[in-house]
Amino acid sequence: MTLFFYIVIAIVTFFAFLHAWTKKSFDVSRTIVINAPIGDVYAFVRQLKNRGKWMPWFKKNIGTVHFKGVDGKTDAMMYWKGRTQKIGEGTEKIIKIKPNKIIETKVIMIKPTKFVALSYFGFKEIDNKRTKMVWGIRGFSKFPLSIINIFFSVDNIFGDHIEEGVQSIKKYFENK
Numbered sequence: 001m002t003l004f005f006y007i008v009i010a011i012v013t014f015f016a017f018l019h020a021w022t023k024k025s026f027d028v029s030r031t032i033v034i035n036a037p038i039g040d041v042y043a044f045v046r047q048l049k050n051r052g053k054w055m056p057w058f059k060k061n062i063g064t065v066h067f068k069g070v071d072g073k074t075d076a077m078m079y080w081k082g083r084t085q086k087i088g089e090g091t092e093k094i095i096k097i098k099p100n101k102i103i104e105t106k107v108i109m110i111k112p113t114k115f116v117a118l119s120y121f122g123f124k125e126i127d128n129k130r131t132k133m134v135w136g137i138r139g140f141s142k143f144p145l146s147i148i149n150i151f152f153s154v155d156n157i158f159g160d161h162i163e164e165g166v167q168s169i170k171k172y173f174e175n176k
Helices: 002-021 038-046 048-054 145-151 154-174
Strands: 025-034 064-068 077-081 089-098 102-111 115-127 130-140
Touching: 025 154, 038 102, 038 115, 038 130, 038 154, 048 064, 048 077, 048 089, 048 154, 130 154
Parallel strands: none
Antiparallel strands: 025 130, 064 077, 077 089, 089 102, 102 115, 115 130
């Protein structure tokens, strides 16, 4: 019994050390140039109802989606419940808007794991017909996700999806 107790203490100590040692905050983003006017790109991205047209997670069979508030305005909110665990369940709420410059949303995942992140979009006009856009996700990994992030990079987890999303927005405007 004593050996078992020491093994359990050693395992708990090891995981506590890993949690204390690892970086817990993350910021993953991708930038793209879209051949479309800044006003058009901004207006499209700020509408929560458009997420299904470009966001990788929502392009799949999302399941239930509800909207609250005036779409594209501060405090507008979207709730989703996916048909699969991969899509999960959560909310996205617009928390900050600067027209043709910045959109920030708070994303709260309820399932498959509880998770809170800030999603942000930045826009810069290159010329009348080209827009530089960045989409990023910023957050904090709690235990046990902080330990999982040692083995699976947050950039690898979110980066491919963010890249797919910005490419979908580009295709939406450039293949009209």
